[in-house]
Amino acid sequence: MSEPDELSQRDDTAFYDHPTGGWGSVRGMASILADQKPTAGALRTLARQNKPGGHMCTSCAWTKPAQPHLFEFCENGAKATIWDLTRDRCGPELFAARTVAELRGWSDHELEEAGRLTHPLRYDPDTDRYVETTWDEAFAGIGAGLKALDPKSTVFYMSGKGSLETAYLFALFARLYGHNNLPDSSNMCHETTSVGLKKVTGSSVGTCILSDFDHCDLLLFFGQNTGTNSPRFLHTLQACKERGCKIVTFNPIRERGLVEFANPQSPVQMTTGPTTTISDLYLQVRPGGDIAALAGIIKRVLELEAQRGGVLDRGFIDEHTHGFDALATRLGDVSWEEIERETGLRRAELEVVADLYARSRNVIGIYGMGLTQHVHGSLNIAMLVNLLMLRGNIGREGTGISPVRGHSNVQGQRTVGISEKPELVPLDRLAELFGFEPPREQGRTTVEVVDGVLDGSVRGFVSLGGNFARAIPDNARAEEAWRGLDLTVQIATKLNRSHLLPGKAAWLLPCLVRAEEDRQATGPQAVTIEDSLSHIHGSLGKRKPASPHLRSEVAIVAGTAKATLPPNPKVKWDDWTGDFGLIRDLIEATYPEEFGDFNGRLFTPGGFYRGNAARDRRWKTESGKAEFTAPEVLSALGKEPEGEELTLVTLRSNDQFNTTIYGFSDRLRGLSGPRDVVLINPEEMARRGLSEGQIVTVECAVADGTDRVVRGLKVVPYDLPDACVAAYYPEANPLIPVGYHDLLSKTPAFKGVPVRLRAEAQS
Ligand SMILES: Nc1nc2c(c(=O)[nH]1)N[C@H]1C(S)=C(S)[C@@H](COP(=O)(O)OP(=O)(O)OC[C@H]3O[C@@H](n4cnc5c(=O)[nH]c(N)nc54)[C@H](O)[C@@H]3O)O[C@H]1N2
Numbered sequence: 001m002s003e004p005d006e007l008s009q010r011d012d013t014a015f016y017d018h019p020t021g022g023w024g025s026v027r028g029m030a031s032i033l034a035d036q037k038p039t040a041g042a043l044r045t046l047a048r049q050n051k052p053g054g055h056m057c058t059s060c061a062w063t064k065p066a067q068p069h070l071f072e073f074c075e076n077g078a079k080a081t082i083w084d085l086t087r088d089r090c091g092p093e094l095f096a097a098r099t100v101a102e103l104r105g106w107s108d109h110e111l112e113e114a115g116r117l118t119h120p121l122r123y124d125p126d127t128d129r130y131v132e133t134t135w136d137e138a139f140a141g142i143g144a145g146l147k148a149l150d151p152k153s154t155v156f157y158m159s160g161k162g163s164l165e166t167a168y169l170f171a172l173f174a175r176l177y178g179h180n181n182l183p184d185s186s187n188m189c190h191e192t193t194s195v196g197l198k199k200v201t202g203s204s205v206g207t208c209i210l211s212d213f214d215h216c217d218l219l220l221f222f223g224q225n226t227g228t229n230s231p232r233f234l235h236t237l238q239a240c241k242e243r244g245c246k247i248v249t250f251n252p253i254r255e256r257g258l259v260e261f262a263n264p265q266s267p268v269q270m271t272t273g274p275t276t277t278i279s280d281l282y283l284q285v286r287p288g289g290d291i292a293a294l295a296g297i298i299k300r301v302l303e304l305e306a307q308r309g310g311v312l313d314r315g316f317i318d319e320h321t322h323g324f325d326a327l328a329t330r331l332g333d334v335s336w337e338e339i340e341r342e343t344g345l346r347r348a349e350l351e352v353v354a355d356l357y358a359r360s361r362n363v364i365g366i367y368g369m370g371l372t373q374h375v376h377g378s379l380n381i382a383m384l385v386n387l388l389m390l391r392g393n394i395g396r397e398g399t400g401i402s403p404v405r406g407h408s409n410v411q412g413q414r415t416v417g418i419s420e421k422p423e424l425v426p427l428d429r430l431a432e433l434f435g436f437e438p439p440r441e442q443g444r445t446t447v448e449v450v451d452g453v454l455d456g457s458v459r460g461f462v463s464l465g466g467n468f469a470r471a472i473p474d475n476a477r478a479e480e481a482w483r484g485l486d487l488t489v490q491i492a493t494k495l496n497r498s499h500l501l502p503g504k505a506a507w508l509l510p511c512l513v514r515a516e517e518d519r520q521a522t523g524p525q526a527v528t529i530e531d532s533l534s535h536i537h538g539s540l541g542k543r544k545p546a547s548p549h550l551r552s553e554v555a556i557v558a559g560t561a562k563a564t565l566p567p568n569p570k571v572k573w574d575d576w577t578g579d580f581g582l583i584r585d586l587i588e589a590t591y592p593e594e595f596g597d598f599n600g601r602l603f604t605p606g607g608f609y610r611g612n613a614a615r616d617r618r619w620k621t622e623s624g625k626a627e628f629t630a631p632e633v634l635s636a637l638g639k640e641p642e643g644e645e646l647t648l649v650t651l652r653s654n655d656q657f658n659t660t661i662y663g664f665s666d667r668l669r670g671l672s673g674p675r676d677v678v679l680i681n682p683e684e685m686a687r688r689g690l691s692e693g694q695i696v697t698v699e700c701a702v703a704d705g706t707d708r709v710v711r712g713l714k715v716v717p718y719d720l721p722d723a724c725v726a727a728y729y730p731e732a733n734p735l736i737p738v739g740y741h742d743l744l745s746k747t748p749a750f751k752g753v754p755v756r757l758r759a760e761a762q763s
Pocket residue numbers: 059060061076189190222223224225226228229230250251252253255285286287288289290367368369370371404405406407649650651652654656657658751
């Protein structure tokens with residue numbers, strides 16, 4: 001099999017040729033320490049991160065093992081905590097000195113760098129300023145605002161960091177008030193999983209648990225950037241490699257973390273090496289080319305079966321699945337020319353993967369945004385499931401499908417009721433527990449919220465964390481429209497652009513972070529989160545809050561709900577705020593199968609598993625079987641680039657967490673400096689007469705009557721496949737049409753938008 005260094009690697013482009021982790025990650029941490037000046041206490045807090053009895057990191061959703069490392073955090077987890085525990089404060093004085101219009105001129109980095117929000121604030125439209133208010137005034141004002149609106153015209157958005165306790169109350173509040181408009185950041189992220197994976201396996205989350213990684217022989221990695229986005233997962237991958245497990249990666253970019261890793265917590269690797277080679281084979285698939293790549297691999301596996309038999313797991317296919325013949329027939333019609341064209345890969349490369357797959361007993365498929373954020377994202381996932389099912393690689397130890405979730409509790413929020421899809425929520429149970437008739441109609445997804453803000457049908461927006469107005473597709477087009485809303489409420493830790501687009505009445509409410517102590521009537525409170533492998537962990541913050549005026553998210557949701565809703569003897573906002581154990585009892589009563597003895601299992605080392613039917617080979621699909629899918633198309637793109645067009649991929653740097661921009665170093669890609677760049681390979685540059693450092697305008701090539709442009713991007717040569725370009729998120733979001741999304745789940749197609757580049761006149 002090919003070694004990574006045999007595969008094409010350009011030497012004429014920026015490329016970070018040091019292993020992920022290693023001294024670079026130590027330097028990455030050092031620079032944020034210097035910037036944020038954390039106290040000694042903040043550093044002690046880091047040592048408790050992700051340990052039973054400590055707090056759970058608010059960065060990624062990767063699982064927290066039962067036997068944690070001495071420091072169970074990574075460069076980016078440390079950055080997230082230190083960013084939260086900064087000494088800088090963004091208090092009323094800052095707002096007194098500046099109008100909201102002035103603050104809109106600040107960059108994402110500057111806004112958050114101002115520090116932690118300290119006081120509840122009300123927007124004063126006469127002076128265009130945020131002014132200090134009291135919690136009582138805020139709750140009364142918001143309650144009055146919500147009562148004056150039709151509940152169905154309001155939206156309660158939740159980003160993925162809030163606890164299970166907060167999420168449960170927020171969703172209950174929405175339904176008692178009268179709507180299911182409960183999108184969360186998952187709508188821009190793994191909704192493709194929630195809908196697409198559920199369609200074929202009956203389960204909306206991955207089937208793997210951590211111990212599966214002790215028994216797998218082959219990992220197939222699609223479009224997930226582990227080194228940056230879930231670095232602690234590298235420890236697991238390193239252990240897999242040391243056991244002799246093979247790893248094959250499909251990614252248009254040679255992401256360092258998937259190439260090589262030096263464990264920053266291993267003194268031997270840090271001083272003398274050797275580093276661990278992560279990917280045995282790294283295939284730089286074209287963006288949107290994964291359906292075709294998987295079609296090629298499956299085609300070859302079927303050929304091997306025809307040649308020598310014994311390759312397919314016939315028992316599994318017969319007993320557990322539906323649709324195999326249709327898939328085989330369809331792929332019989334697909335030509336290798338077509339596959340090579342769509343993937344940009346060679347037939348021989350895909351055949352190597354198929355041969356390896358056919359030889360491996362236990363295979364795990366892993367994926368991230370490279371599969372989910374496409375117009376045919378659900379089909380991407382269905383194709384990966386197709387491949388895994390051929391050899392019964394689901395629901396058996398050491399096998400499975402493992403989407404790597406984003407925000408630390410984004411999966412859990414969905415588990416406990418944050419969903420615009422009422423069929424996913426036990427509404428009858430809620431009706432019984434709280435004596436009311438929950439709304440039954442479909443709520444709005446994120447893209448439907450953007451549509452509603454644009455057409456004026458959304459009138460009120462309550463945001464529990466996140467930076468919605470900045471993270472969405474078509475963000476520039478929606479900016480003006482936010483100002484027309486009747487009511488906006490933002491519950492946040494740090495200032496961001498969404499807060500600077502206030503509605504006619506607007507409130508900005510500061511909350512605790514997870515590492516801070518949450519003291520209520522019965523004493524300090526723990527909260528819980530669910531990780532990417534469906535394990536539930538308790539989290540106890542111990543740091544002194546950044547300001548005495550902060551409240552916890554639970555208290556803010558409860559306070560707002562109490563001021564909005566009529567009294568109901570079964571709904572006890574004050575008691576619940578006083579003792580979060582009571583909220584966990586409600587979660588257990590609502591979801592008894594998953595959350596039995598919830599309070600008793602709160603601090604189980606490694607978390608407790610909430611179970612997964614597909615893992616047990618129980619398929620909660622329409623047919624009662626796992627579904628093979630015959631692909632109707634071979635490209636995941638909604639529109640193939642034509643003529644001069646290129647496919648735009650939007651990227652996260654190693655120095656950001658979504659719209660939180662820590663700094664300007666994309667160390668693992670060998671890039672640093674301003675983020676206004678467009679990456680393109682040198683041959684494409686030459687074909688288009690572009691030169692390094694030239695300034696271009698990027699235009700969206702989806703023809704829907706709206707012009708979308710981003711100006712002033714600098715051309716940077718980079719190792720990418722032909723016919724595509726890459727730019728950073730959120731700077732590139734104005735280019736992504738809100739209507740351009742996964743067909744089934746409506747997840748925006750952030751990884752495959754057709755664009756054109758235009759040289760700007762030199763000044
Ligand atoms: N430090 C840090 N950690 C984070 C985040 C962060 O911003 N910073 N964000 C969090 C969140 S909310 C999420 S959802 C996750 C996101 O984590 P990921 O799922 O890793 O998401 P991205 O970084 O957007 O892109 C993933 C990869 O997909 C590749 N890719 C793009 N298009 C294609 C394609 O068509 N096919 C294939 N095979 N690959 C493709 C890109 O090159 C990139 O390496 O990370 C979470 N963790």
